[in-house]
Amino acid sequence: MQEFLELINRYPSPHNGQPIRLKQTSNEAFELYFDKSRGLQAADISFIFSFVSMGVFVEHMRLCAQALGHGFIYTSLLPSEKELHGNGTILFARCRVDWNGAKKDMRLQQTLRFRQTSRKKYYEGPSVELVDCIQRIASDNRMRLSELDAAQAVQAIWLNQRAVFDDLRDEPLRRELDHWLRYTQAEKQHKKDGLAYDCMELNGRFMKYTVDHPGILRAPGISQFLKQYYLRTMKDASSVFYMMAPFGSEQNAFDVGMVIMKIWKEVAEAGDYLHPFGTIMSNHAAHGDFLRLIGEDHESRERSYLVFIFRCGKSKPPIPSLRLPYTEHLIME
Ligand SMILES: Cc1cc2nc3c(=O)[nH]c(=O)nc-3n(C[C@H](O)[C@H](O)[C@H](O)COP(=O)(O)O)c2cc1C
DSSP, X not given: OHHHHHHHTTOOOGGGOOOEEEEEOSSSEEEEEEEGGGSOOSSTHHHHHHHHHHHHHHHHHHHHHHHTTOEEEEEEOXXXXXXXXXXXXXXXXXXXXXXXXXXXXXXXXXXHHHOOBXXXXXXXXXXXXXXXXXXXXXXXXXXXXXEOOHHHHHHHHHHHHHHHHHHTTSHHHHHHXXXXXXXXXXXXXXXXXXXXXXXXXXXXXXXXXXXXXXXGGGSTTHHHHHHHHHHTTTSSSOEEEEEEEOOSSHHHHHHHHHHHHHHHHHHHHTTXXXXXXXXXXXXXXXXXXXXXXXXXXOOBTTTBEEEEEEEEEEESOOOOOOOOOTTTTTBOO
């Protein structure tokens, strides 16, 4: 049980907000809750993206059960997007764990322990086999994963940087980011959540100054320097991918999250890392420019929407992002 919860607690979440809580209701049964105050809320699109986080979590929990030799079944009970506004926890799924009902998978345990976000420079792109495999995962789930060519990848990285800087000039987004950024080692170790400066490959004092004075992002000379500094880990040998999927309902978004986690598992199994470019999806201008870049002029929430962009490949091991202890946070009374 302890091993299971420790492994589950490594799940990835936007801004490392760790929004999921588990309530054990019997020896085998758990209820899964989403803590609204730990989800993102500053952009309209953030609410539907919270269902992506729920899907990521459920697939991660399923993989943890499989790795440790437990059976796992779940039922989703997704609330409506509107119900995610405000504070408090909200039930979104129930599951049953059949303890020791299956064979342990040591390789999968290793994979789940290896999986991380890397914002370092990548020295190699993913193998052809890995690309085939993750594209198949998407198409088996009626989604489409495409790889950018080298020139498009450069543009995408630039668009991501522009969107990150743009968001700092939007007050609600700036405040939300400031809430989750961890600027010093002491703050990182104390809070054990959020986006730490070292995981972001950025200087903490520099980051704090920029977030407190976003006007400098427009100052001639300084803005150019900051762009180059931010981009220094981005121009590399990685490949950039984007995924199109139906995104018209909470269930669609949940399904996207499950597919993202399935892809991330394969990436980690190959010894590779990935780095999501979430800001392009949520920033209106960057989202539109990205669609023009890929020549996609029929985006629709019902059929085919831009849901995930990431770079992927091999890098040196990233600095681990911390987690709140599962005993204090993941498990609720
Ligand atoms: C749905 C989703 C979206 C994410 N979007 C971004 C993003 O836009 N930029 C980024 O740097 N990391 C992004 N991440 C990565 C998280 O910040 C990361 O998972 C978290 O900090 C924990 O770190 P780890 O993945 O190394 O365990 C995203 C993760 C998830 C699950």
